[in-house]
Amino acid sequence: MKQLQPTAQAYRASMIYSIADPAEVGLEESYRYFDDGLMIVEEGRIAAIGDAEEMLKDLPSDMQITHYPGALIAPGFIDTHIHFPQTGMIASYGEQLLDWLNNYTFPTEQNFEDGEHASDVANIFLTELLRNGTTTALVFGTVHPQSVDAFFEASEARNLRMIAGKVMMDRNAPEALTDTPESSYRDSKALIERWHGKGRLHYAVTPRFAPTSSDEQLAAAGQLLREYPDLYMHTHLSENTNEIAWVKELFPEQNGYLDVYDHFELLGERSVFAHGVHLCDDECKRIAETDSTIAFCPTSNLFLGSGLFNLPKMEAHKIKVGLGTDVGAGTSFSILQTLNEAYKVMQLQGVKLHPFKSLYLATLGGAKALKLDDKIGSLEPGSEADFIVMDYNCTPLMSYRMKQAKSLEERLFVLMTLGDDRAIKETFAMGESVYQREAESVS
Incomplete structure (x- = not known):
């Protein structure tokens, strides 16, 4: 030695x-x-x-x-999909995805216009992650830039390797939570310049999901990724059947949900799509071709009644998969409890999730999903x-x-x-x- x-x-x-x-x-x-x-x-x-x-x-x-x-x-555990602003609304009763967003998520996120409130929640959130053994997470902020500043300030103080971004959302949401294609580009760019690569911090371009972004805003997200090639891209995909039908109505020119993101050049080796519960084979093939990632969120998929994630299908297509708690639709910050739910999701499909595979998903698999396996997960x-x-x-x-x-x-x-x-x-x-x-x- x-x-x-x-x-x-x-x-x-x-x-x-x-x-x-x-x-x-x-x-x-x-x-x-x-x-x-x-x-x-x-x-x-x-x-x-x-x-x-x-x-x-x-x-x-x-x-x-x-x-x-x-x-x-x-x-340390790696959480590849979680919302820090939803800490205060975890365990909200009785809705599926779209109603849950309108009745719980959007009202809660409006409070993050207050930077002091954002700082308080960021500290509570990080304390919970560390109490549960999670040392790295890919994190949604809100539409407010101050939410991301608060999160990164709290993460930097603890010297944590964290990834986060400001939500981009210019339609189909309350007026108090919408930005514009121009302001979302400008605010995201300022946050990137301030935080990306500072210490152990990384920035993720973060359109909430296709229904809440116009063509112009998704194009702006693609522009940011071209300008800063080592950024992450973090959004939702094919979580709920009603959501998928809505995307088809909003983007009739595109060939399905994934194709909306593909059209705006949002797929790539640091692109993480939460859920992917209802993907067809062609979509899986395209995700694999672009080296994109799916975040498997069993707890929230069960809680919101969204469906059962098909892990063997992702393995057959050689798609990178990480594990996400998806708080606040997820009901626990604990990756151990999330693995408990993942096991049950597999059982309902007649598949066993072996403990060694669970260990991989929670650690090295998450690191590979985030292109950080040269640094963490081992x-x-x-x-x-x-x-x-x-x-x-x-x-x-x-x-x-x-x-x-x-x-x-x-x-x-x-x-x-x-x-x-x-x-x-x-x-x-x-x-x-x-x-x-x-x-x-x-x-």
Whole structure:
């Protein structure tokens, strides 16, 4: 082992991380696991990882080691679709997508004209993400530029790798929430210049969805992507059957929902489309051809009655898929709970979602979906040290159930079924602890 800096930190626990998609390499070749692992973090990055007994031989005798017995260290979770302004309307009763937008979402988002309110919610939102072990997210703001400023300011203060953008929306919404093609271009450009590439922050061009943007505004979104080739593009696609029918009415010249975005040059390697529940084979083929991404949002798809995402179909087309909580239609910030719902979505289609695939979707798969797998989503040496410590004994039921578990995959499945924010013992970003759970474990 190379000479370590005096500031290097060592952590000991069981450790796991994905190295490939199980759909491509098989289950057993998709991950690395150390039952008793040791990880060295130096200057915000993972310097080394391996078997504790072997690595301890080469460590300086005076090096302090933080030991987490009964815990599992994994990469920080990655949420590829979530709305920070909807934090205050999570668990809103009784509607499907279009009525839910009008009755809950739009009234809530109007409050973000107030920059102080936006800052308060941004801090609550990021605290919830970190409590749930999520260290990177692709995030919707509102139409107000100050909402994005507030989010990035709060993210920068915590040194988090985050992606966000101002909503572009110039029709089919309340007047107080609409912009224009010109103002959305101008405001987005100013935010890009101010925040994109600053520290660990990235900007996403963010038309809400096709029905709320005119042709002129979608063209402006495409222009921004051409001017700044390393931007993200973040929107919704084929979530709800009524929504799809509405898109056909609004864009009769285009050959379906995806083709609207394609026509305005919004597909590409950093384009993330939330949902994709009702995609045909031709649309899947085009998504794959352009290296675009789908964010699988099982909790919100169930909550709004939108339908069941066909993950095997995406795998057959070799489409990149990330996992999204989609708060506030999603009812939990917890990626563990989102994986619980994803398992059920697959069961309803007669398909099993293996725990190793779930681990991949929540970490490396999300990183690949966001073109950030050279930085996050892994515990490989050189990766940014965004990682979490999960507690096998976080509740009496979890502790009891873990005593019955006979394999690693069973322990993972229990975590992903019974786990929630209580399972996250500690969260780290760039090697710094950004959240510690106060409650003691159950012995």
